[in-house]
Amino acid sequence: MRRMDTQTHKKRTWAEPYKIKMVELLRMTTREERLVAIREAGYNTFLTRSRDVYIDLLTDSGTSAMSDRQWAGMMLGDEAYSGSENFYHLESVVREYYGYKYLVPTHQGRGAENLMSKILIEKGDYVPGNMYFTTTRLHQELAGGIFVDVIVDEAHEPESTFQFKGNVDLRKLAALVDEVGANHVPYISLEGNVNMAGGQPFSMANLRELRLYCDQHDIPIMLDATRTIENAWFIREREDGYARKTVREILREICDMTDGCTMSAKKDALVNIGGFFACNDDEVYQKAQNLVVVYEGLHTYGGMAGRDMEAMAQGIREAVTEEHMAARIGQVRYLGQKLEAAGVPIVEPIGSHAIFLDVRRFLPHIDQDEYPAQALAAELFIESGIRSMERGNVSAGRDPVTGENRRPRLELVRLTIPRRVYTQAHMDVVAECVIDLYQRREQIRGLKMVYEPEYLRFFQARFEPIA
Numbered sequence: 001m002r003r004m005d006t007q008t009h010k011k012r013t014w015a016e017p018y019k020i021k022m023v024e025l026l027r028m029t030t031r032e033e034r035l036v037a038i039r040e041a042g043y044n045t046f047l048t049r050s051r052d053v054y055i056d057l058l059t060d061s062g063t064s065a066m067s068d069r070q071w072a073g074m075m076l077g078d079e080a081y082s083g084s085e086n087f088y089h090l091e092s093v094v095r096e097y098y099g100y101k102y103l104v105p106t107h108q109g110r111g112a113e114n115l116m117s118k119i120l121i122e123k124g125d126y127v128p129g130n131m132y133f134t135t136t137r138l139h140q141e142l143a144g145g146i147f148v149d150v151i152v153d154e155a156h157e158p159e160s161t162f163q164f165k166g167n168v169d170l171r172k173l174a175a176l177v178d179e180v181g182a183n184h185v186p187y188i189s190l191e192g193n194v195n196m197a198g199g200q201p202f203s204m205a206n207l208r209e210l211r212l213y214c215d216q217h218d219i220p221i222m223l224d225a226t227r228t229i230e231n232a233w234f235i236r237e238r239e240d241g242y243a244r245k246t247v248r249e250i251l252r253e254i255c256d257m258t259d260g261c262t263m264s265a266k267k268d269a270l271v272n273i274g275g276f277f278a279c280n281d282d283e284v285y286q287k288a289q290n291l292v293v294v295y296e297g298l299h300t301y302g303g304m305a306g307r308d309m310e311a312m313a314q315g316i317r318e319a320v321t322e323e324h325m326a327a328r329i330g331q332v333r334y335l336g337q338k339l340e341a342a343g344v345p346i347v348e349p350i351g352s353h354a355i356f357l358d359v360r361r362f363l364p365h366i367d368q369d370e371y372p373a374q375a376l377a378a379e380l381f382i383e384s385g386i387r388s389m390e391r392g393n394v395s396a397g398r399d400p401v402t403g404e405n406r407r408p409r410l411e412l413v414r415l416t417i418p419r420r421v422y423t424q425a426h427m428d429v430v431a432e433c434v435i436d437l438y439q440r441r442e443q444i445r446g447l448k449m450v451y452e453p454e455y456l457r458f459f460q461a462r463f464e465p466i467a
């Protein structure tokens, strides 16, 4: 089996490992309609209505197309308040593929982040991580923690072609631990295929070094497993000694070197809703199992219906297959290479779940406090009906101490590719539209923020064009 898989992987072209049984019709709108729609949405693509969108690249979260087997699984939903069969099935699949001893289901990733942060963080603790993720950092902060970025410098440089931009910089981590003491570092938050860096993997060599360091200082490693199957693919492709291992084996090797994880199953696991917390420690598990009933639901469903857990169990099995991952990475790379060929500045190397437009180079004439990435996402929507997402100054929020915009080095627009949803032809259309916009980039103007919510402002903030 493995030999055949490896040969498939070595083929130069790829194709979707499925055929299409049902389609969802798309609606094309006019430019005038979209102009009205974006004004009503305060120039925030999160506030636009999906009915006004032509190609939806807002997120790869909960937007996957499920397989016939997953849909069949939905019919096997054991909708019991307690002890659902689907929970035990999911538990066995998570144990088999991810390897953790204990599973606590949650409604989605941030539910798991809430539990983990509340259990592990004490007020004034420092939580190092390989770059922030919006909801992850917020839950750390709400639990009284202070996030510290310990990712390698290359991750903040969109033009760097370093192959493992998700790596932890052990010197940064050691400097933090030396300064504050290991007893004030409850865990390190390690994300697979770092979202905010452009979908960039860590290497197994880096994880091995991290494990060694953390063992010496008694610091647990908690994985954000959301896109770790995609991270495993890159390890296989790029790291010495992994070319003949399967994605499934590599995933397990990663998890075996960590102490637990939070998971948004809405990405890698090919479902529209769901998540979990998993760990090996008896005491942490007991606390999570107790806390989940406060925020999510009983510990055998945690905010999911039985049918959702069944679909997830099947989704995990499909996600780790070589054919699925080859098509997934192949499609994202296809779009990225088209944009590169036309000279459009994007984050390098091309990641797994999205193409990130490098807006500092795309719109150098717009100051970061006029939210250039937000402006570009709005403009792309107006021109084409393609919905993308800002990942820059708006997403980064304000420094809790100074109250100033964080002005991150990465000012990006994310064209996120849902799994198994769009075709190569859709990617061609997206490339054409982005290239058109790039050719008239000087005409694009910045925005001012006219409403700013307290938490995760990027979701609901409103903007107006600067005259």
Ligand code: PLI
Residues within 6 Å of the ligand: 058, 059, 060, 061, 108, 109, 110, 111, 133, 135, 136, 191, 195, 224, 226, 227, 263, 264, 265, 266, 274, 275
């Ligand atoms: O959206 P949730 O609550 O299921 O998961 C939160 C979450 C945690 N970690 C990482 C790496 C994520 O990417 C993530 C959610 N990401 C979203 C919604 C996205 O559009 O990227």
